[in-house]
Amino acid sequence: MLKHSEAFKLPAILPGTGLELLFHTHKPLLINNHKCDHGHIICPRNSIVHINEFSDVSFISVRFKSGAFRHFSSIPYTELNNQFASVEDIWGTKGKDFLEKLNEYRTINDKIKCIESFLLKCLYDYHDKQDEKWDTIMHSLYKQYNSISLKELAAYTNLSYRQFERNFKSQFGITPKKIQRIIRFEATVKKILLNRNSEYLSTALDHGYYDQSHFINEFQCFAKEKPSDYFVAKNYEHHFYDKSIKALE
Template identity: 30%
Template structure:
């Protein structure tokens, strides 16, 4: 139930949906509290999170070594895998953005923000500091989320080419049935314009975004519905066969599907909330 805690092991999560003024950009505002041993890995994906820490500082471990995460930061994972550690109990509040929505909130090209822990002040300026105050203040999550919504509503909406955003949404909704070859002509743009605009809005090329959507779609279905076999799920998501799926899965997750699905799910595989 929205606004009420859900316990999984030692973890506790609470989340609230946002109002209609922000539903185009923000999926939910939510919290996570628990022992660092239950922190999931951060895997490549299509969305982005604004994270506001209230507990012990986290350290992210990736290909370039450990990075201490700022108190408030953006995470927009596309190609890298990070594991997380902390020296004490973890507590944070997060604003989960819909696929492609980061481009509405900042004029920084998203391709410059991926696979980094970008300080919220560098991303949003004074609005980022107001968000820290709003989300880490007093009151339950519903109250704090309402304050955050007020800050975000005052943030200017950055212009993006609606044809590019239509391409993002099309690939996100229908990764298996969308032909990349036909996407640009259908939207009335050149292939070069689509590729450049897509990188600026989503952080990667249309082809790579489609691969990430397929990957997410299978994991989410497996976690939520627990089918007896991954093969039908993989085929429905657009994989050629089970071998293709396992190869892609290992490339993105760094482990087998069975091993990954037996662990706590990364937060961005929680199902999206329905739009109002």
């Protein structure tokens, strides 16, 4: 998904399963007090990403869902998770040449076409059909994180659980159990924020948390703060979540 955003203040980004590829058309963002490059990724897994304010923020963002970026690069996820790697870090000279070409275009539509062309070429160069079965595994885990058994997923791959866990981590840079926890955390927080539900415990229980203590511990593990400190008015007003758009039949 490609999008263009201009804002004076952007909300924090919570840990999740996706990866954002950003191209700044003006000043790059300052994220966690780190000045980013004009083209870079954001891949938060273990903590909130705080975006510092800028008077002029304009960027194009490409969203890669649940490990899909591995089809566009040879860099393993173990080196991408929780990083702000630049386009040049990821694609080397090819990435540098692409950014120079991208900078020559003046309109957003032309920039988007340039980005699409580059990423399609990357997909052609790096996509490995043998890895597609892991997309099915990740999709199943994402959609059924509360009910699916990791041992059942391992059986689907005809691997022992230990082999399954090792191969999963080589694909996504994280264990299946950890990604299952992140999916649940992300789904719960999204529901709470979209429903503006200050009484969040019932939503947490509906998403598979055992009790309030379990949710608080998990929230602190991923967000590095208490849910009572995060679920406040400003975060209900400004966040990156949106209601799902279902395709028309």
